[in-house]
Amino acid sequence: MAYRRTDSVSARLADTRRHILNAARELVAEGGFAAAQMTEVARKAGVATGTLYRYFPSKEELCRQVFREVSAREMNVLAGIAQGPGTAAKRLESVLRTFATRAVRGRRLAYALLAEPVDVGLAEERARFRRTHGEIFAGILEEGIAAGEFAPRDVKVTAACIAGAIPTALIGPLAPESHELEEKGDKVVDEIMAFCLAGVGLLQPRIKVKTPEPRIAEPRIRA
Amino acid sequence: MAYRRTDSVSARLADTRRHILNAARELVAEGGFAAAQMTEVARKAGVATGTLYRYFPSKEELCRQVFREVSAREMNVLAGIAQGPGTAAKRLESVLRTFATRAVRGRRLAYALLAEPVDVGLAEERARFRRTHGEIFAGILEEGIAAGEFAPRDVKVTAACIAGAIPTALIGPLAPESHELEEKGDKVVDEIMAFCLAGVGLLQPRIKVKTPEPRIAEPRIRA
DNA sequence: GACAAATCTGAATCATAGTTCATTTCCTTT
DNA sequence: AAAGGAAATGAACTATGATTCAGATTTGTC
Numbered sequence: 001m002a003y004r005r006t007d008s009v010s011a012r013l014a015d016t017r018r019h020i021l022n023a024a025r026e027l028v029a030e031g032g033f034a035a036a037q038m039t040e041v042a043r044k045a046g047v048a049t050g051t052l053y054r055y056f057p058s059k060e061e062l063c064r065q066v067f068r069e070v071s072a073r074e075m076n077v078l079a080g081i082a083q084g085p086g087t088a089a090k091r092l093e094s095v096l097r098t099f100a101t102r103a104v105r106g107r108r109l110a111y112a113l114l115a116e117p118v119d120v121g122l123a124e125e126r127a128r129f130r131r132t133h134g135e136i137f138a139g140i141l142e143e144g145i146a147a148g149e150f151a152p153r154d155v156k157v158t159a160a161c162i163a164g165a166i167p168t169a170l171i172g173p174l175a176p177e178s179h180e181l182e183e184k185g186d187k188v189v190d191e192i193m194a195f196c197l198a199g200v201g202l203l204q205p206r207i208k209v210k211t212p213e214p215r216i217a218e219p220r221i222r223a
Numbered sequence: 224m225a226y227r228r229t230d231s232v233s234a235r236l237a238d239t240r241r242h243i244l245n246a247a248r249e250l251v252a253e254g255g256f257a258a259a260q261m262t263e264v265a266r267k268a269g270v271a272t273g274t275l276y277r278y279f280p281s282k283e284e285l286c287r288q289v290f291r292e293v294s295a296r297e298m299n300v301l302a303g304i305a306q307g308p309g310t311a312a313k314r315l316e317s318v319l320r321t322f323a324t325r326a327v328r329g330r331r332l333a334y335a336l337l338a339e340p341v342d343v344g345l346a347e348e349r350a351r352f353r354r355t356h357g358e359i360f361a362g363i364l365e366e367g368i369a370a371g372e373f374a375p376r377d378v379k380v381t382a383a384c385i386a387g388a389i390p391t392a393l394i395g396p397l398a399p400e401s402h403e404l405e406e407k408g409d410k411v412v413d414e415i416m417a418f419c420l421a422g423v424g425l426l427q428p429r430i431k432v433k434t435p436e437p438r439i440a441e442p443r444i445r446a
Numbered sequence: 447g448a449c450a451a452a453t454c455t456g457a458a459t460c461a462t463a464g465t466t467c468a469t470t471t472c473c474t475t476t
Numbered sequence: 477a478a479a480g481g482a483a484a485t486g487a488a489c490t491a492t493g494a495t496t497c498a499g500a501t502t503t504g505t506c
Contacts, residue, residue, distance in 0.1 A: 005482080009473070013483085038464060048485040050466075059464060117340030127396035134397045151421070156399075157392050157414040164391020165384035165422075173350035174357045174383035191380040198374070199388075199422035228452085229504070236453090261494060271455040273496075282494060 017055050020045045024066045032112040033063055033122060060121035067125040071113055074102065075132050082136045088144030089202055095136065096166065096193050103170050104185040107178060114167045134159045141200060151201020162196050240278050243268045247289045255335040256286055256345060283344035290348040294336055297325065298355045305359045311367030312425055318359065319389065319416050326393045327408045330401060337390045357382045364423060374424025385419050 023044035027036040038059055042049040056062040081094050103110040113129060137159035144150040168174055169192050170181070176188060246267035250259040261282055265272040279285040304317045326333040336352060360382035367373040391397055392415050393404070399411060 004474070006474075009482085037462095042486095049464090050486065051484055053465070054483070117342070117346075119340070123340075130396045151417075153417060154411070154414045156397075157411055158418050160392035160397035161388035161415060161418045163397055164387040164389070166387070168387020168391075169380050169383035173353045174379075174386055176379075188377070188380055191377045192384060194374075194376060195381050195384045195422040198424055199418040201421055231503095260492095265456095272494090273456065274454055276495070277453070 016045075016047065016051070020047065020052060020055055020062070021066060021069070024062055025070065028063075028066055028070070028112050029106075029109045032108070032116045033118055034116065036063060036066070060119075063122055064125050067113070067122055067129075070109065071125070071129040074113070075129065075136075077102070078133070078136050082140055087149060088140050088147055089149045089197075092137075092140045092144060092200070092202075093193065093197065095140065096162065096196055097189060099133075100166050100170060100189045100192055101185075103167060104181055104189065107171065107181070110167065111171050115171050130163060133163045137162050144200070144202075149202065153201065158200060161199065165196060165199075166192055239268070239270065239274070243270065243275060243278055243285070244289060244292065247285055248293065251286075251289055251293070251335050252329075252332045255331065255339045256341055257339065259286060259289070283342075286345055287348050290336070290345055290352075293332065294348070294352040297336070298352065298359075300325070301356070301359050305363055310372060311363050311370055312372045312420075315360075315363045315367060315423065315425075316416065316420065318363065319385065319419055320412060322356075323389050323393060323412045323415055324408075326390060327404055327412065330394065330404070333390070334394050338394050353386060356386045360385050367423070367425075372425065376424065381423060384422065388419060388422075389415055 020041060024036050024041045027040055027044060036059075038049050038052055041062070042052055045052075052062065056065070078095050078099060081098060082091055084091060084094075086094070103114075113126065118126065134156065138155040141150060141153070141155040141158055145152050145155070169188065175181070176184075181188065243264065247259050247264045250263055250267060259282075261272050261275055264285070265275055268275075275285065279288070301318050301322060304321060305314055307314065307317075309317070326337075336349065341349065357379065361378040364373060364376070364378040364381055368375050368378065392411065398404070399407075404411065
């Protein structure tokens, strides 16, 4: 009779697949997708390079799978808050703080997901990830504008502004050094939120940042 | 007697160098740094690949030179406005509009300078470019805060937010399609500016975007 | 014009990292 | 325990694109 895959073998195969994905994910979390070379993944997963290709058709597919797993978690966290209870303003505040705080905590991973140079396949996954961010922000903005909480604006453009401001302020050449984030990361997050919340036209930020009283323009001093 | 380089030869060498740089720059402007392959640059410049290496020690150096030339122009334009006359608010407005408008007009080039995946050498140049943006914005913010035009904020973080918001809203997966920018780019730029100017705490934006009157928070509708 | 130095040429070489596949090892069935 | 199919192995192969260098050409002096 023909060979048939037993349960124990299926389990082992699934296990190996997991090991490979975990190895790849860990390498990505440590050194970005650049560090996830096939030989390294194989070594870390304890298999031969050829074995990787019995589980994934190409490096691109393996990396995409890793990207999807990691980004799905992030998207779910934000989407959960967005769909939760509370005013649009409260939810926007919560979503932004969560996004920023998680990016600070997982800087390396955030870099890999948001900023690291990647090739086309992963760029597609990243685009999806980014667009989801945009949609989450835009949804809250729409509700908030309808409720009169925010200034009326083009929600797509405004969402993109937010989605660009936060990572740029936390990751890359314009971000504070990693050790600075370590100690005053919360301050930085507060500042980013002050900027974004003011940007959407929320005139009553509930976070503790000094803002001037609304007022008619004062005479301005010449430079 | 020993060989000595004559003026006409020096002129020809300088000319060839220019041709090479121009060829590379044009390729970058058309298809990003990825399109600036050495064989292509050589073909376009009308020289052999080996010749490139008589003018530049490596592809990295050639690309860096191109990056510097292109980015220097952009930085000078912005720095000129920043150091010019006018209130901080006016200058910030002008700098942001200029930055955004130029990015729309030269989308491909802006992509190459700001967003295209590049390797470490170019990433360094890009970091410098980005930091200069940050410094230009931060300088104006500092002056504006001192003059009471903007809300008091951490100028570095705020500058980074601006530097992230604008390109993200105009380039990449969260940006409008290129053909959309073609027709309603000005609207998008206005929206971005409304976000950024409100974000810095400028409560009297002089650009034409509907904003609600400053007011005490209204009772909020439950979602 | 002759000689030497500088410059240019482009096919060949090198480097990197992903992918393949002939061989070996392991499982399942009889 | 023998046979045959599935899975694993890893050295060899491949693709891409930068870089080199031996030879050809041009330029400068006498």
